[in-house]
Amino acid sequence: MRSYRLDSGAGLGGLRLDVSELPVPGPGEVLVEVRAASLSYREAMILEGRYVLPVRDGGIPLAEGVGVVSATGPDVAGPPVGARVVVAAFPRWQDGPFSLDVIDQIGGSLDGMLAEHVVLPAAALVEIPDDDLTDAEAATLPVAGLTAWNALTGGRGIRPGDTVLTLGTGGVSLFAVQLATAMGARVIATTGNEARVGLLRELGADVVLNYRDTPDWPGAVRAATGGRGADLVVEVAGNLESSLAAVALGGEIAVVGFVGGRPPASLDPYAVFTAGATLRPVAVGSRAQLAALVAAVSTHRIRPVLGRVFPFDDAPAAFRHYLGGTAIGKVVITLEPTHDNGGK
Incomplete structure (x- = not known):
């Protein structure tokens, strides 16, 4: 063998x-x-x-x-x-x-x-x-697939009218777009590559933001949700400050990983408190x-x-x-x- x-x-x-x-x-x-x-x-x-x-x-x-x-x-x-x-x-x-x-x-x-x-x-x-x-x-x-499923269903879950935010076009993020769409959520996806916008839309994303063209993409997420923010963020990049700025009050950030490398220990406790959101680590x-x-x-x-x-x-x-x-x-x-x- x-x-x-x-x-x-x-x-x-x-x-x-x-x-x-x-x-x-x-x-x-x-x-x-x-x-x-x-x-x-x-x-x-x-x-x-x-x-x-x-x-x-x-x-x-x-x-x-x-x-x-x-x-x-x-x-x-x-x-x-x-x-x-x-x-x-x-x-x-x-x-x-x-x-x-x-x-x-x-x-x-x-x-x-x-x-x-x-x-x-x-x-x-x-x-x-x-x-x-x-x-x-x-x-x-x-x-x-299972990591995306856990991120979407293992905590607060997806409720009617929810908006889910996905980051990038890695394997977990693409699954999250597909699964969240199938569960009836409105999906906002980010990417730094304009050539991947079409794929995200094909998979079901309602709004796609290019974070290179829109550096304040958390602000764009809030604008696309009437100021509320995303109810659930599938966080794969390790950029918690931006995800905290994009999440809705009472929402959840499913912390999957940090594909950009381990970030410095700079998370502001004030930002965590004022976001009013739950940070939930996801282990597959x-x-x-x-x-x-x-x-x-x-x-x-x-x-x-x-x-x-x-x-x-x-x-x-x-x-x-x-x-x-x-x-x-x-x-x-x-x-x-x-x-x-x-x-x-």
Whole structure:
């Protein structure tokens, strides 16, 4: 069986191909033949050695992926052999609030999805219909899609008449535009690239603001909402001061991350107090939330936005493309069925 291994903080030089015996599932586990795996911003942080959670050196990377159950261990009630599945990034986080007790994560402290076969806990899997999404599309749900879903539904949620503000055109932000639109929200999206305005409108954004042309984009958000501001902000950039200036009184800022790098500690407590909003950190999501996302994607016929798809043999090129910062849509690595008996 072939897999890629990665050493945290070693850059792309730490990514290497490995050949090993086919793993055998134990009690409560299943063997999954991987069909596709997807990159997310956490991979960039792991490569640079700045990911906030533990990462095991020499582990298999990528938390996002989809595959087909090919064998089961003892005491497995489901999913059955032949089922197409995605896995929750935090396998032991079944439902409820996140805690340090369930901090072990796929593609970090646990082996990830960039392999021909992986052994996974059956309880962490969610079946995904074969006729809704391609494998490449389905592979994008467990991190980017689930993070957006948690940002939109895990706190105050979306209420009738709400305005949702999304920032940029990364994977989480594009999912947030699609999901918020499907849930009936009015969506305001920002971008610094005029060429991406059309995509955001196609996905459902009602208003698109170019923050390079409109430096006071929080003021523009308020103008577009009659002075109220956005009820829910999906904050991925780490620019909390601007998001606080754009959020409505009593609204929520779902703090997903800081793709622009870790910002200086300059947050003004006065700005937090006067905004009257809740700041809620988002750590991907639970298995229950992943199941809800899969159902919502199926119900609303949402198609994830794909950038480029690479074959398994070209995984290093996929990483280079993603790290180049020009990708629009998810970067996915696909695998062909192997029928592996351990000797490949």
